[in-house]
Each structure stands twice: as structure tokens, then as C-alpha cells.
Amino acid sequence: MTANTKESILEALAEARQRTLELVEPLDDEQRNRVYSSILSPLAWDLGHIANFEELWLVQTIGVREPMHGELGRFYDAIENPRRTRGELPILRDAELRAYMADVRERTLEVLDAVEISPDADDPLLRDGFVYEMLLAHELQHNETMLQLLEMVEGYEPLRPDGTSAVATAGPEMVEVAAGEYEIGARPRGFAYDNERQRHPAELAAFEIDRTPVTNAAYAEFVAATGAEPPMYWERDGEGGWVSAARGRRAPLQPNHPVVHVSWEGSDAFARWAGKRLPTEQEWEAASERLESSGQAWEWTASDFLPYPGFEAFPYSEYSEVFFGDEHRVLRGGSWATHPRVVRPSFRNWDLPQRRQIFAGLRCARDA
Numbered sequence: 001m002t003a004n005t006k007e008s009i010l011e012a013l014a015e016a017r018q019r020t021l022e023l024v025e026p027l028d029d030e031q032r033n034r035v036y037s038s039i040l041s042p043l044a045w046d047l048g049h050i051a052n053f054e055e056l057w058l059v060q061t062i063g064v065r066e067p068m069h070g071e072l073g074r075f076y077d078a079i080e081n082p083r084r085t086r087g088e089l090p091i092l093r094d095a096e097l098r099a100y101m102a103d104v105r106e107r108t109l110e111v112l113d114a115v116e117i118s119p120d121a122d123d124p125l126l127r128d129g130f131v132y133e134m135l136l137a138h139e140l141q142h143n144e145t146m147l148q149l150l151e152m153v154e155g156y157e158p159l160r161p162d163g164t165s166a167v168a169t170a171g172p173e174m175v176e177v178a179a180g181e182y183e184i185g186a187r188p189r190g191f192a193y194d195n196e197r198q199r200h201p202a203e204l205a206a207f208e209i210d211r212t213p214v215t216n217a218a219y220a221e222f223v224a225a226t227g228a229e230p231p232m233y234w235e236r237d238g239e240g241g242w243v244s245a246a247r248g249r250r251a252p253l254q255p256n257h258p259v260v261h262v263s264w265e266g267s268d269a270f271a272r273w274a275g276k277r278l279p280t281e282q283e284w285e286a287a288s289e290r291l292e293s294s295g296q297a298w299e300w301t302a303s304d305f306l307p308y309p310g311f312e313a314f315p316y317s318e319y320s321e322v323f324f325g326d327e328h329r330v331l332r333g334g335s336w337a338t339h340p341r342v343v344r345p346s347f348r349n350w351d352l353p354q355r356r357q358i359f360a361g362l363r364c365a366r367d368a
């Protein structure tokens, strides 16, 4: 990984913001404010929260400045305000919201101009530009949750075409990973979230893992054979098959594309039906260098979201610590909606086992 400079940070901040604004540009203010789902925020909340997170960390914490809008920040606190309540909050909207985003950014750039970014800065927030990497990851990760919401917006036409691609069919069905000790987690240097550390050894028995994620065609076979719940947005085509109805538009499903919008429960049931099982997150990470085709869909794993040995919350416990336990399952990889800056083998995503709004599918494993 190359060291951060002010120039590289400036460029990345501008790129992330352009991506955020492009996502909502085709919409009107009413659509930006509308509540489409109790499990997703209205887009106006995401936009204000992205700017408020930036103000909190880059302007108030690093720049030691007073909040620009008094108490406003508490309405953008993700833990204080569950998603189902966000449509009712007195948040900024329309022109005021756009002005706030621009004002925060102006202050961020003033602060950036005055700080020192260095690999051996005393402040761990500034060391290697950590806080800027955190900010970028935050905005880009919110872009993905915004894309989840945009699946529900009737007639949404993105400015940039969505990415996704067929799974590679040539090659063996599964790859074998030898028994042994594997290093799991992020290395000490470079940006990673607290939940990816400490890096630690894990003893794994030999296993096999699918070379490619499960496709739409394979999942349709499973639904037909078992009567399982279909992925979110699948609708009957009238001839015994399925179409995708995301964004209110009925479009053919590509049989050889990775299935998405399935729950952990569905993924686990698929794997058993196929005579296999979900990989643990340690197995997924140990195999990751050999899975050519990750990054098309998030992949559910068998693992609960738990802290690694030696975990220390940094820089705030609400990013991961409050979610640890047996309620959430870990997803690995990344989807077409995930910015490459966010994708790395040690990255841990998590959600509730019944949720289907994520661009998530699965890959199967079995004992060797």
C-alpha cells in the first residue's frame, strides 16, 4: 500500500464525493426524503450523516472546531437513531442539506491544509492518514447502502452503469485448501478497522471451497426443489421462471451471474441442499488468494461476528464492538456496489441472518 499524501487524500475525497452525488443526481428531493423501507435510511439521512461524520472527525476532532449546527449531530448518530426512525427526524433536507455538505467539505480542506500526515505522527488518528482513510471508507460504504435503497426506487436510472459479471465456468468446481496454520486479520500497518485486528494464527483442517459463487441458475434450482424463499426482487415471469424486479423494472435474470439478495438463512439452506456447508470466515480468508472471482457479491459465512483475540476498539466502539455476539453473521468479499478501496481479504461485513437487502450471495465449502 502506498503512503498517503495530502494530494492523494484530496483526490480520493473528491472522487468519493462525486460518486455520492452522482448516485442521487437522477432523483428529485421528494425521492431523496422518502422512506422506502424500515430497514434502510431515507437517502437524505445518509447524505447528512456522511457530511456530519466528516464534520465530527475531520473538522471537530482533528480541526478542534465547534459544531456548525449545534445539536444537529445527534440526529445523525447511527446508534441513537435506528433506521426505522430516521424518516421522522428533523434532519437537513433539500437546499439546506446540499449547503451543509459543501460547507463541511470546505472546512475539511482548510483543516487538511494545516495538519501533518506522516507515518510516525503521534496522534494515531493522523498516523498514515488513518482518520482520512476511515472517512473515505465510511462514505464509500454508505454509497453501497444507498445503492441498496436505490434498488427500491421505481424507475431509477443510474448515471454510471452497474457492474457485475458472469462467473467463470472453466476450471474445477472446488479448490482444496490444505490443513495448517493460517494468519487471519489485517497486518499492523495500513488502514483496517478495529475488528480486523489483532492478526492471529488459526488452525484449520483441510477443506474444499467452491471456486465461484453460487449462480442465479443454481439458486433457482434450489428454490424449485425445496420451495425455499426466492431472493429479494425475484418475480415469476409467467412461464415458470424468474425475472428481477429491482428498481421497479422487470429484467431477465442472467443464469450465470452470482445470485444476490439472499439471506444467511437461505444461503445456509442452499449449502446443505447442495451437500456442502458455508465456509467459516477463517476458511474464506485462508482461501481468498485462490478465489479468482470474488468481488461480485458479498458472501455469507458460517461465522458469528465476534472480536479477534486482543481486540481493542478504535477509534470508537460503535463501529464494531456494539455488534459483536451471536446475532450477526459475517459476510466476506465485496459486491459490484463496493468501491475497490473498501475491498480487502481481511474486511469483515456483518448483518442479521434474515436480511436480504445486501448484494449478498454465497459460496459453498466442505470438509476435505
Ligand SMILES: [Fe+2]
Residues within 6 Å of the ligand: 049, 053, 078, 138, 142
Ligand atoms: Fe455511518
